[in-house]
Every structure is written in C-alpha cells, then in structure tokens.
Amino acid sequence: MTTASIAYPRGSAQLRNAYLKYVSQIVDARHPIAIATHDRDIIEALCTEHDSALKADHVEFEMLLGLGTEQLDALSAAGFTTREYVLFGTEWWLYVLNRIAEEPERIYTALIDAAG
Helix, strand or coil: CCHHHHCCCCCCHHHHHHHHHHHHHHHHCCCCEEEECCCHHHHHHHHHHHHHHHHCCCEEEEEECCCCHHHHHHHHHCCCCEEEECCCCCCHHHHHHHHHHHCCCHHHHHHHHHHC
C-alpha cells in the first residue's frame, strides 16, 4: 500500500472537503475538538457554516506559536476559544522545518516575530 492510495494529496480539494466534513461532524456531535489549522479558507468556511456552534465550550482553534498570530487574535476577538501551542522536545526543529517547507514565506513571519 502506498501513501497515495490511502491519503489525499496535500492542498487537494479532496483533502479540504474531507477536513471540512469531519470537523463538521465532530462539531455537530458536540464532541470536544481542537481545530488545528492555519488555512484561512478552511477557517472561513467553517465559520460561515457553523459560526455560533464553533463558539461552544467543546471547540477551540489551535495554531503554532508565531504562525498565524493575527488570525488567531482575530478569532479570539470574535469570541472563539483559541490556543497557541509551542513545540518542545528533541524533534521540535524537524517539525518547524516541515511547517516552513509547507509555506516558505512563514520564515519571514517567524523572523519578524523573533525580532519584535
């Protein structure tokens, strides 16, 4: 079995649609959920579809410290529960490199945040 046979390609419509579908099912079931994404389109789609349901106690938005700070602040100001998470441990640098490889312009945001 190959990865392509069991996973949707990164950035594909199938992956986006599956993410939206499963988040919607979990939110509707009132099961605790942490929506961990920096994808503005996904967040906007969820907020459009579920606005008040996403403000319930069992839902929170999570983002990596230094990546998407303005977006997380805007969600918090709009009444959503938010959390920034920090990486630690021996593999933290590999994780950070992976996030930067996904979206190279994040390096500029990280440098600006570190200088501030």
